[in-house]
Structures are given as structure tokens and as C-alpha cells.
Amino acid sequence: MFQIASAFSAFFLASAVLGNPAGRLEGPASHQQQKLQDCLAVRGVPTTLNSSSDWSSLIAAFNLRLQYTPTAVTLPTTPQHVSDSVTCAIAAGVKVQPRSGGHSYGSYSLGGKDGSLMVDLQKFNSISLNKSTGIVAVGGGVRLGNLGVGIFQQGQRALPHGTFPGVGIGGHYTHGGFGYSSRRWGLALDTIVAMDVVLADGRYIHATSTSYPDIYYALRGAADSFGIVTTFHLQTQSAPSQVVSFSASFASALKSADTAANIVLKLQTFATSSSYMDRNTTLEVYMNVNGEFSIRGWYFGDRDYFSKTVFSAMLDGMPTPDNSTVQYRTWLDALEDIAEGEPLAEPLIGYNNHQTFYSKSVVTREAEPLTKTALESFFAYVIKKGLSATFPWNTFIALYGGKDSQINKPALADSAAYSHRDSLWVFQNIGSSPDFLPPFAPEIMNFVDGLNTALTSAQPDGDFLAYPNYLDPALTPAEAARLYYGDVTYNRLVKIKKAVDPKAVFWNPQAIGNAIL
Ligand SMILES: Cc1cc2nc3c(=O)[nH]c(=O)nc-3n(C[C@H](O)[C@H](O)[C@H](O)COP(=O)(O)OP(=O)(O)OC[C@H]3O[C@@H](n4cnc5c(N)ncnc54)[C@H](O)[C@@H]3O)c2cc1C
Ligand SMILES: *[C@@H]1O[C@H](CO)[C@@H](O)[C@H](O)[C@H]1NC(C)=O
């Protein structure tokens, strides 16, 4: 299996006990809070307040860099509880955000500010596969690891989704969702055939492409601003009995920006034009503070064929790798290999992983392949600043586009509020505090900014974007609107927002409607 062990993984082992006191709400705020509490109590909605002994652990952010204090947390067990949570919040004038896996990089499921109502979906944890249709009904609080294992055990089925088992379906499936089968099966959100969702007026509806099509469109890309999905209905695929897992390490090439840039440039040429490239190959470049630099991925098909033809064509013209691996893995082993050291099965309650980090993305365009100049500038920065850094960082460069990518099917272009159907690479640059706990030094953020800028400033006409699931809380609402959605999609979303949530009940700092484009 390929080496994922990195400083970043160690982070997942760290857990923190928060000594963070709940923010004080005085005067009108506490009146508001009382009103909310009374309404929730009358309607029998399970609620946790700051007087509860498990309050601190319940509200602990995944990203401890950004801890916010909600005014209350509801723990609904029925759609009616979700609906009552929303209508009580409206009556009290409190903003709402649901939490699924809680892995928002900006802690937006906590509201993204103090004083919101968090609707925690942890009790919506069922996974139920219909074997004749292959459609699975999944509760809005299910984590990806449990989802992958559940559908495999119920019927040898699989779905495309991200790697980290603790991530929740609620954020992940509604803001893209990229994983090692996405070039073959599409993004996670492309598998959504229907959603049961509570809207801002408390209505509980079933949204599909033909029933509430605007809601169906908006939720697939921007659900945080439009509703609370209690159940997802997803079209699964037959899980392959095995996949080919491959890696090639080029750590010794990381001494020269020119050599490293040429490797990625060659990979780009292969990905976009080789006759050996199709949807069955997944590719990612990985780097970290320890000087790791590798190409890795999966191939759906025969190992020997891959090894002799696809892999050798991929590596042709590159320096000889320090080492490489090509091996069959069963489906569940393959999922576990990329799980960054986490077990696939996550606890249904009491999940307690935390990190302290800042992350930025760069989405590049099919029409603007990366230039040698941009890659050389990026690697020069990595070599000069990255290899001597005193804190953990890593970079993932995942191939979203390239030949035959099912993410970029033209028919998908305007079908969902996720609008990047012409992406080639998606960079994710992450910097963490040394022990993965607070405090977080500003120099780490500057370093991550620097990784992005080294690339983008060296290709001024690159037309770069950002990936909504790698939420960047440092963006202004207008920057977020432009980089995540673009003006056509954003303006369509603003119209829908005005129609279904005119008071902006579903709010976070980058919610739809916070900017004018
Ligand atoms: C370690 C790690 C690895 C990752 N790996 C990948 C990867 O491989 N590929 C990838 O694409 N992404 C990856 N991500 C990013 C991940 O997809 C996003 O952070 C995702 O949005 C988290 O979803 P969540 O439900 O856990 O987060 P949450 O914080 O619960 O939710 C995120 C946002 O969605 C809203 N939301 C949550 N549930 C619902 C719901 N049911 N209905 C409506 N809105 C909802 C929240 O209010 C919030 O605004 C990774 C993140 C981490 C931390
Ligand atoms: C809980 O919230 C109330 C009202 O906002 C506040 O007065 C009180 O100090 C908080 N309690 C704790 C333990 O933080």
C-alpha cells in the first residue's frame, strides 16, 4: 500500500479537551436565547444548552483554530424536530446551520460565528440499500467511512467520495465530494437522485430533478444556504472486487524546482492526451514537510496491463522513481489505505478528532493547463520555504479533469450549483500547528498563502478558482462567491435564496446572498 503516513495523519490522533467557556450573551441576546429555548422545549425538541456537562465536547470544532459558541444545539431524531428547530430559530431571530460530520474548515456547522443554532444530525445515521434499484437512503449525519462499509456490507456496493472516514455526508455530498473513484463515477454529489430536506419555512419536502428542481439544483453545491438534508438518496455502483493501487516516489527529485516541475508537467501531458488515459485511472500528487513527493492513485482494471502499459506510459520521460508499487487491493482495503490512518468504522456518537489548521485550494482549468513557469515557481517555494518549515504542511494535487473524466461531462455543466465542470487539477495546501492543537501561529497561514500565490502569480491568465469543500474562511463573501461558484451560478442561487429563504435563516459568513456579484 502506498505511504500516507505523514505529519498530517498524526494530527488525527490528537484529541483535545476544550476549556473554552461559552460566550456570554447579555441583554437582547439572552432574551433571544430564552425565547429559543422555550419554543424548543414546548415542541419537545431534544436540546443541549451551555449548562449541560457535555456542552464543551458537543460544540468542539474539528478545526480548533476556529471555535464558535452556538446559542443552543438541537439533537433531532425526527424530521419534525428538524423543522421545529428551524421555526423556533426564526421566531427567536437566530441563524441556523446543521452539522453532519463537523469537518467544515471554517467551522461553519457551528454557525461560523457565535450565537447561532446548531442542528446536530448525529441521530440521522441510518444506511439502507434498496438492492433492486441500487439506491441507498442515507441519514444526513452519516460519516463517509461508515457509508463505504455499510453499502459494501449490504450489497457489495460503492460510491465515489472523499478519503477521510470522519467527514460527514452532509457537507461533503453537497459541496462537491472528490475521491479516488470520481474520475470514473463522478463527484459525490453527482450520485444524489433525491433529498429529503427541511426548508427555511419549516416545510419538509422530497427534492428531485423534477420535484422542486430549483431546490435540487441549489442543494447540490450550496446546501448550507438552502436547507437541512435529513436523508440523501444516492445511486450506488457495483463495488469492484479489487482495484489496482499504485504509487511512485520522487522524493529525491524535490531538490530541483526544474526537475520537480517537469515531473508534474509530464504527468499533465499524460493525463490530458495519452491514449492510455481514461476514466479508470485516478491520479494525485502528494507532498509534505518531510520531503515526500509522490504520484499515487488507483486503476480500475487488470494489474499487469496497468503495470506494463498505463503506468510505464505515465512515467515515461520522468526520472527513475526512488521506488514504486503496483498492487491489487480489495475494495475495503483500498478505502482504508487512503483513510489517513483512521479506521473506516467511526463511532456514531462521541466522535472526538480535532486538528488546528488553515487550508487553501487552487482549482485549475482544462483550458489553461499549468505552465512550466507556474510549476517551477511553486516548487521553488516548496524547496526554499517548505522543506525547512517548523510546522507540518502538505499539498495534495488531485486530477479532476483529463481524458474521459466523469466529473467534467458536458451534460453536467449547469445541472447543479457545483459549477466547476472544467477543472483540471485541484491543489489543496494545508498548514497545521506543530502539535495539531491551538495556538496557531500567523506564519503558518502566511506559508499556506505563499504556496497558493507562488503558483497563481506565475500564471496570471490561469483563471484559477477554489473548491467549495476546501472552504477558505479567509475569503470575503464576494471572493468566495466568485471562486466557488462564478457569477452565473451565484446569481441564480441568489434568486433561489430570495424565494425560499428571504430572511437568510440559513447563514454563515460566506452564505449565498452575503455578496453581490
Ligand atoms: C481530514 C479531511 C480530509 C478531507 N478529504 C476530502 C477529500 O478527500 N475529498 C473532498 O472532496 N473533500 C475532503 N475534505 C473536505 C470535506 O469534504 C469538507 O470539509 C466537508 O464539507 C465536510 O463535511 P461535514 O459534513 O463533515 O462538515 P460540516 O461541518 O458538518 O458541514 C459543512 C457545511 O455543510 C453544511 N451541512 C452539513 N450537513 C448538512 C446537511 N445535512 N444539509 C445541509 N447542509 C449541511 C454545514 O452547515 C456546513 O456549512 C476533507 C476534510 C478533512 C477535514
Ligand atoms: C450560558 O449562557 C448564558 C446566557 O447567555 C450565560 O449567562 C452563562 O454565563 C453561560 N454559562 C456558562 C457556563 O458559560
Ligand SMILES: *[C@@H]1O[C@H](CO)[C@@H](O)[C@H](O)[C@H]1NC(C)=O
Ligand atoms: C426498492 O425500490 C423499488 C422501486 O422504487 C420499490 O418498488 C421497492 O419497494 C423498493 N424495495 C424496498 C425493499 O424498499
Ligand SMILES: *[C@@H]1O[C@H](CO)[C@@H](O)[C@H](O)[C@H]1NC(C)=O
Ligand atoms: C520510497 O522512497 C521514499 C523516499 O524517496 C521513502 O521515504 C519511502 O520510505 C520508500 N518506500 C518504500 C516502500 O521503500
Ligand SMILES: *[C@@H]1O[C@H](CO)[C@@H](O)[C@H](O)[C@H]1NC(C)=O
Ligand atoms: C474501464 O474499466 C472497465 C472494467 O473495469 C472496462 O469495462 C472499461 O472498458 C474501461 N474503460 C472505460 C473507458 O470505461
